[in-house]
Every structure is written in C-alpha cells, then in structure tokens.
Amino acid sequence: MDGNGRWGTKRGLPRSHGHNKGVIVLKNIIKLAKKLGIKVLTVYAFSTENWSRPVEEVNFLLTLFDKVLQKEIAEINKESIRLKFIGDLSPFPENLKQLICESEEMTINNKELTLNVCMNYGGRQELVKAAKELSKKSLTGEITPEDIDEKLFEAELYTKEFSDPELLIRTSGEKRISNFLLWQLAYSEIYITEVLWPEFNETEFIKAIIDYQSRNRRFGGIESISKESLNSSLYH
Ligand code: FPP
Numbered sequence: 127m128d129g130n131g132r133w134g135t136k137r138g139l140p141r142s143h144g145h146n147k148g149v150i151v152l153k154n155i156i157k158l159a160k161k162l163g164i165k166v167l168t169v170y171a172f173s174t175e176n177w178s179r180p181v182e183e184v185n186f187l188l189t190l191f192d193k194v195l196q197k198e199i200a201e202i203n204k205e206s207i208r209l210k211f212i213g214d215l216s217p218f219p220e221n222l223k224q225l226i227c228e229s230e231e232m233t234i235n236n237k238e239l240t241l242n243v244c245m246n247y248g249g250r251q252e253l254v255k256a257a258k259e260l261s262k263k264s265l266t267g268e269i270t271p272e273d274i275d276e277k278l279f280e281a282e283l284y285t286k287e288f289s290d291p292e293l294l295i296r297t298s299g300e301k302r303i304s305n306f307l308l309w310q311l312a313y314s315e316i317y318i319t320e321v322l323w324p325e326f327n328e329t330e331f332i333k334a335i336i337d338y339q340s341r342n343r344r345f346g347g348i349e350s351i352s353k354e355s356l357n358s359s360l361y362h
Contacts, residue, residue: 127152127169129298129322131183136322142186147324149194158328160205160239162335166288167241168212170306174248177217188222191245195225199232206238212284213247214255242285249308256282285310293338295331297323315341 130144137143152169159167172187202209209229218226226245259282263269269278280286291307291314299320303311317334319326 127171127323128296128300130324132298133322133324141183142190144322144324145187145190149190151324151326153198154328155326155331156207156239156241157205158331160207165239166291167239168244168285168291168307169241170244170247170304172213172245172247173305174214174246174251175305177246188219192219192222192225195222195229199225199229202229202241203233203236206236208233208236208240210240210242211245212242213245214251215245217246240288242288244306247284247306249303249305252283253309280309283309290314293317293334295319295334297321297326313343313345315343 127148130148131141132144133147134141134144156167171191176187177184199209211226211230215223215226256279260269260274260278264271264274285307290310290312294303294306294311294314294316296302296316296318299318301318315338317337319330319334321330
C-alpha cells in the first residue's frame with residue numbers, strides 16, 4: 127500500500143493524512159476482492175524496516191491499526207472475511223497484540239475471503255526463521271538434513287496454508303520487491319502502477335486484474351500452465 131506519505135505531502139498535508147486515506151482505499155479493495163471471488167488478499171501494512179521512521183509516524187500507525195481493527199472487526203466478521211496477521215508480532219504493544227489475537231480467533235472460520243495483513247513482516251526474516259526451525263528439528267532428530275526440500279521449507283513459512291500469490295500489485299511506481307514475500311513471489315506476475323495507494327481504487331484494481339489475465343504464465347516451461355497442474359505433474 128505504497129505512497130501514502132507522498133500523497134499527503136503532495137497536498138501540503140501531514141503524511142498521516144495519506145495513511146488515513148489509505149485505510150478507506152483498503153476497505154474498498156477488500157469489498158471488491160470479495161465480490162470478484164478472490165479468496166486470498168495479502169497487504170503489506172508494516173515492514174520490519176518501518177520501525178526506522180520517525181517515532182511520531184510509527185506511533186501514529188500503531189494507533190491507526192488499533193483504531194481500524196476496533197472499528198471494523200464486527201463488519202469484517204459479518205462479511206465472512208477471515209483476518210490473519212503475518213509477521214513477528216512480538217514487539218507490538220500488548221493491547222494491539224490482544225486485538226490481533228481476538229480478531230484472528232473471531233474470524234477463523236470465515237470462508238469468503240482471507241485478508242492477510244503483514245505486520246512487522248520481512249521476507250528475509252521469514253526465511254531465516256524457517257531455516258532456524260528446520261535446523262532445530264534436525265538437531266532433535268525429527269528430520270534429517272536430507273529430508274529438507276521445498277515442501278518442508280514452505281511448511282515453516284507464515285503462509286504455509288496458502289498458495290503462492292498469483293499477482294503482486296505495487297503502487298506508487300516503485301520497481302522493487304522490498305523484502306515482501308520473497309519465497310512466495312517466485313513465480314507471481316508483477317503489476318506496477320504509478321498510482322499512489324490513496325488514489326488506488328476499484329477501476330485501478332480491475333485494470334491490474336485484466337492486465338494479469340492477459341499474461342501467459344509459463345513457470346519456466348514453454349506453455350501456459352497453472353501452478354497446480356505443474357505441481358501435480360512434478361510431485362505425482
Ligand atoms: C506505505 O506508504 C504504507 C504504510 C507503511 C502503512 C499502510 C497502512 C494502512 C493503510 C493501514 C491499514 C490498517 C490495517 C488495520 C490493516 P508509505 O508511508 O511508505 O508512503 P511513501 O512511500 O509515500 O512514503
């Protein structure tokens with residue numbers, strides 16, 4: 127959800143205005159994703175690097191997460207949306223951690239759409255965490271180093287229950303992955319738009335999806351093939 131700060135600054139407003147507007151955009155995109163039958167939507171809300179922002183902005187964001195969750199959780203649940211938080215949540219304030227835990231528990235059986243919110247998430251940190259877990263299992267004899275393959279590795283990721291993303295949308299014209307889902311994005315299609323997140327809307331979302339639909343996904347092969355059929359031909 128890139129470009130919130132710049133959107134505020136461009137209007138001579140504090141960066142926080144961009145974050146507030148960003149929440150409204152997120153709500154609209156979630157509603158449309160559900161309507162379109164998208165099953166998993168993952169948003170990058172706070173990276174491991176975001177702690178290095180001025181303390182006022184970090185505090186603003188933490189308060190915003192708290193306020194938005196309190197205000198929206200009933201509606202999210204009513205819409206049968208499951209909320210899941212991805213990342214190392216340990217450094218967050220106790221009240222926010224409590225809210226996160228309650229929101230996840232309340233919505234765990236919801237089936238329409240899963241909204242993954244990446245908070246204090248970093249792709250490299252996730253990979254290091256997975257390596258540590260496998261190394262511990264190897265030390266206790268639960269697995270041997272030879273057992274380690276992509277499947278075992280994936281089972282240690284926060285996203286273990288989800289398929290890899292089909293489409294990555296990057297707003298604000300940045301052309302980097304920026305430590306987002308490094309493993310999971312290996313074969314994802316990337317759509318970059320100059321539009322800043324607070325100006326992103328339903329039309330822009332549909333444009334991204336239409337662009338995605340025109341792609342020929344080859345997964346390293348020579349013809350368009352779905353990841354699922356690729357996996358089944360590899361593993362069975
Ligand atoms: C990136 O823009 C955006 C963020 C760091 C925060 C996004 C968070 C929200 C929209 C709130 C979502 C709330 C919940 C509960 C999920 P930026 O600040 O990096 O903007 P810039 O690139 O212009 O500096």
